[in-house]
């Protein structure tokens with residue numbers, strides 16, 4: 001069984017998915033980390049981030065591995081852990097350029113679909129494109145200002161600069177960020193993190209909530 005939690009940048013996808021996954025006793029998958037890792041490798045190798053052939057050739061010679069641990073996902077490039085470097089402002093700025101490339105999206109999708117279920121998957125297109133047959137789908141939103149206030153605890157820039165960057169990234173990500181028609185949309189603005197987690201758990205089918213998560 002797969003639960004998808006999509007949404008806009010800094011809407012709480014990763015924190016909420018972690019809480020929901022822990023409550024269900026399953027792993028969660030942060031798809032955005034693969035886009036971030038591809039971007040980091042591209043920046044380090046001074047590649048043109050608009051060039052899918054250059055990026056994919058580099059990814060083939062420098063394979064990435066997503067480790068979907070319950071306490072937080074990690075990304076490895078062979079023996080090197082990239083996780084701590086994936087949330088820098090320079091990766092934030094480049095990632096939407098990389099994520100718009102269909103060839104890169106196909107590369108990420110193939111890695112995600114190869115992971116064994118059950119799990120909670122979070123990102124932009126988990127419920128629409130990657131796992132359209134998921135057992136339950138959610139989509140998180142919040143105003144740009146609230147999201148910038150939250151992210152200000154995690155970035156060196158001030159709230160107005162973060163808000164402007166989030167609005168810009170929302171626009172670049174717009175195509176792959178549409179909610180699934182059958183997703184439950186949750187405005188996280190008035191809710192605490194735990195409030196969002198409980199809202200989702202309360203809306204899951206009973207067979208999932210009871211912790212009896214089937215493997216397919």
Ligand SMILES: Nc1ncnc2c1ncn2[C@@H]1O[C@H](COP(=O)(O)OP(=O)(O)O)[C@@H](O)[C@H]1O
Nearest residue numbers: 009010011012013014015016150188191192193
């Ligand atoms: N409902 C909420 N209320 C308050 N803070 C939240 C809420 N949801 C998430 N946060 C905080 O906002 C920040 C961004 O959340 P995160 O899970 O990284 O979002 P995303 O994965 O969508 O980018 C984190 O510091 C997280 O603790």
Ligand SMILES: Nc1ccn([C@@H]2O[C@H](COP(=O)(O)OP(=O)(O)O)[C@@H](O)[C@H]2O)c(=O)n1
Nearest residue numbers: 009010031032033035095096099123124125
């Ligand atoms: N399923 C996904 C996940 C992320 N992404 C891209 O990866 C970027 C980073 O996503 P993320 O979920 O790690 O980070 P935030 O947008 O939550 O800050 C997004 O801005 C998108 O460009 C995507 O296109 N599709």
